Amino acid sequence: MNRFKNVTMLISIFVISFTAIFSGMTFKAEAAEDTLGLDAEASVLVDAETGRVLYEKNPDVVLGVASMAKMMTEYLVLEAVHNGKISWEQPVKINEYVHKLSAAPGLSNVGLTQGEDYTVKELYEAMAIHSGNAAAVALAEVVAGSEKNFVEEMNKKAEELNLGEYKFVNSTGLNNSSLLGNHPAGAPDEENVMSARATAKLAFHLLNDYPEVLETAKIPRLKFRDGREYPNFNWMLPTLVHHYEGVDGLKTGSTDFAGYSFTATAIRDGQRFISVVMKTNSANERFNETEKVLNYAFSSFSEEEILPAGYQAEGKKTIAVNKGKEDTVKIESKDPLTMVIKNGEKENYTTELVIDEDKLDKNGELTAPVNEGDVVGYLTVKTKEGESLSFLTEQGEKAAQVDVIASESVEKANGFVLMMRGIGGFFGDIWGSASSAIKELF
Known part of the structure; x- marks a missing residue:
């Protein structure tokens, strides 16, 4: 019995050791696949028309997405407008919570006055251009009645789109701890998470189902009713500091947990790509790494006739x-x-x-x-x-x-032809059988 235990222990040690070695080899293989040498935790490049994956680095690692989660909020708002559930000119009265959130220090926002009406379009532009968090909450409430209900719709839509790796706990992408105690789902300090592949898939559906998303996403500065101009956080747009030819979307995101991330889309000579870069160390770095991915796309790939x-x-x-x-x-x-x-x-x-x-x-x-x-x-x-x-x-x-x-x-x-073929086949079978029998005799 002791001998059996010793053998069992040796086998267990071998399995554990082999698994550790194999895991290390797998990690090295994945690292070797990063031909672009990106300073990012994860990245994906796809053809925007077909969704063909052209490059990937850690595409299925689940990471914080921060305000890139607003792409799902945009999707649901555009869907609601398209279905006639809400309209662009529909007034939305700002409640106390949304007003206080819009004034919270350290968050991306345009100021929203309590008791004042803003149109769905104004709130959507504030969210899509300047990543307004309070505007996102106001839109969630008008679409679903409450942000809690809206988050349920976000996760339901993610399942419908078969995103894969995701979890939505709010409409903004903020950490729940930043929502003034009103977090709609998840733990008090939880954030929205997705993999780079899921993020790319969301962007792919957003662009192909509602291409009008780019009409707003490409605006470099928001001129709001308060008379102020609010910059787009996508600094790769025309006139902004990291301007890159062809970029016209899509969404940035940053929190302490998520780092600095960016889902970009760019078009040149009719060819559009989508790139996702997740968890870099700074705002500048996310654009520098995105530039590497897009340079690779436009210099290395083109549409060709295969057949x-x-x-x-x-x-x-x-x-x-x-x-x-x-x-x-x-x-x-x-x-x-x-x-x-x-x-x-x-x-x-x-x-x-x-x-x-x-x-x-x-x-x-x-x-x-x-x-x-x-x-x-x-x-x-x-x-x-x-x-x-x-x-x-x-x-x-x-x-x-x-x-x-x-x-x-x-x-x-x-x-008649079919009958004659049948007769011919019948006699052919007989002749074949007879020939076989004769051959057996000799």
């Missing part, structure tokens, strides 16, 4: 047809397949033909009639190493696919 329209997969240019006037039908890609790829790496990609099995009979054949243009499957792109491409969403994965169609029609054979 032309009418492409026929090698070795699979036709599909067998049952009960047709012809035995086969030609197939080809319906449209060209274009994709954002790294410059000079087109030859590193290959295609895979996937036929829709629901359209085939038990013998793997289409059944006539087959009409020209009928979709019979799709072509998808993979690397020559067999790796699938990485996308933020399942819908985005379809960007690496193109429909395969019948390039001609095959009519159904008439009854």
Whole structure:
């Protein structure tokens, strides 16, 4: 029995040691993948049209997001406006709590007067441009009745969008301890958290579902009704200190817990990218690191045609047809397949033909009639190493696919032809059986 215990202990020690060594190796491998050498805890770069992931560093580590959480508040406000639940000109009366929060020292705000009406548009601009925290709370209350209800909607929407790693405890991104004792969810000192991938996915949905978000996000300075000008914290916008050509959004964030982070989007020559940089050490550093990511994007990637329209997969240019006037039908890609790829790496990609099995009979054949243009499957792109491409969403994965169609029609054979084929097949089977029997005799 003692010998068994000793063996068990040795095995346990070995497993623990191996796990520790393996964990260390994994960490080093992840660090080696950071080809940009960013001074940031996590980062993601994606093609804004398809959501294809082009670069990542610690993309699934959960971190504080600070005011980048306001992207979800923006999403829900834009959704409410779009659905007619609220309107841009709808008046919102400022209550005592929102007024006091707008005057709290050390927080980003525009002053909101208690008892005064502000339009939804005014509050939205204050939140989106100057990251106004009290304005965000006022909008949360008008959309959902209370910030508590709104936070529930934030988490519900995050689940609906399949963000992955997230937790929302307030509408602003502040630490709950900064909310004057009125934190709507979570612990008294808790903050909103997301991974870089989840943050990029939120930005991707925001831009694609409500592209008008950029009409406000790109404004470098807010001219408010109090006569003052409030700067946008996105210093990469035109006329601001870190101006970067093409940047027109999206949201910064900073708290002691989250560090300095930035979700940016930029467009040049029709190509838009989204970048996320999380947990840097200063406001300047988050923009410097974002510049590295965007420089990498615009210098290293471009949209290229991977397949032309009418492409026929090698070795699979036709599909067998049952009960047709012809035995086969030609197939080809319906449209060209274009994709954002790294410059000079087109030859590193290959295609895979996937036929829709629901359209085939038990013998793997289409059944006539087959009409020209009928979709019979799709072509998808993979690397020559067999790796699938990485996308933020399942819908985005379809960007690496193109429909395969019948390039001609095959009519159904008439009854007489089908009968004669049946007879021919019957006698063919008999002859085959007889031939086999004769061969066995000799």
